[in-house]
Amino acid sequence: DTAVSQTPKYLVTQMGNDKSIKCEQNLGHDTMYWYKQDSKKFLKIMFSYNNKELIINETVPNRFSPKSPDKAHLNLHINSLELGDSAVYFCASSQDSGGFQEWRGGSGGQYFGPGTRLTVT
Amino acid sequence: KQEVTQIPAALSVPEGENLVLNCSFTDSAIYNLQWFRQDPGKGLTSLLLIQSSQREQTSGRLNASLDKSSGRSTLYIAASQPGDSATYLCAVNSGGYQKVTFGTGTKLQVIP
Numbered sequence: 001d002t003a004v005s006q007t008p009k010y011l012v013t014q015m016g017n018d019k020s021i022k023c024e025q026n027l028g029h030d031t032m033y034w035y036k037q038d039s040k041k042f043l044k045i046m047f048s049y050n051n052k053e054l055i056i057n058e059t060v061p062n063r064f065s066p067k068s069p070d071k072a073h074l075n076l077h078i079n080s081l082e083l084g085d086s087a088v089y090f091c092a093s094s095q096d097s098g099g100f101q102e103w104r105g106g107s108g109g110q111y112f113g114p115g116t117r118l119t120v121t
Numbered sequence: 122k123q124e125v126t127q128i129p130a131a132l133s134v135p136e137g138e139n140l141v142l143n144c145s146f147t148d149s150a151i152y153n154l155q156w157f158r159q160d161p162g163k164g165l166t167s168l169l170l171i172q173s174s175q176r177e178q179t180s181g182r183l184n185a186s187l188d189k190s191s192g193r194s195t196l197y198i199a200a201s202q203p204g205d206s207a208t209y210l211c212a213v214n215s216g217g218y219q220k221v222t223f224g225t226g227t228k229l230q231v232i233p
Contacts, residue, residue, distance in 0.1 A: 041159075045222075109153065109155050110221065113164055
């Protein structure tokens, strides 16, 4: 059984288009994340959602918007795609205890999806 | 701001050797540290998770240690095999608001 899944695996699109990447986890985790891995293989967190609340929004352009219809899904929408958006995007999830105020961020570790390779031409 | 450094950036060893990968972080106030491997074109596979209260974790031929005071973690791989060839990443979780910072990775090649 796949723990964290992403679709599509590959996405090739032209500049200016709007696209979405879907992520689902069946681990019952309450926090989900999106990461971007650039051409130099450096992973950087973009967003995390805990109980449908956005916890972090790093210095990410507002063209990127995470949407979480429920605890098991965190989709990434990207508007007006640019060449620099080309990267591999990873979804991840974790389970946190103690509620939001005591949230310690993935106390059980993070589980990653297989990644979506986005190429903008 | 947490900064995570992994040394060396690349490592090539003959099969059977024991090896150590290093991870350094600048802010010792962490909740946990996680080691991953990433195969080319693939996602991340979690190897070991060390909570801030722990000193080490072991799984098979892998042993990870954590020294918070010095801001260091090591991943020890015993009797390396060609199948261990991959990029190894450490991730430091250092905030109440889920500040997970990844290192730049160590690319390991085990030569048969």
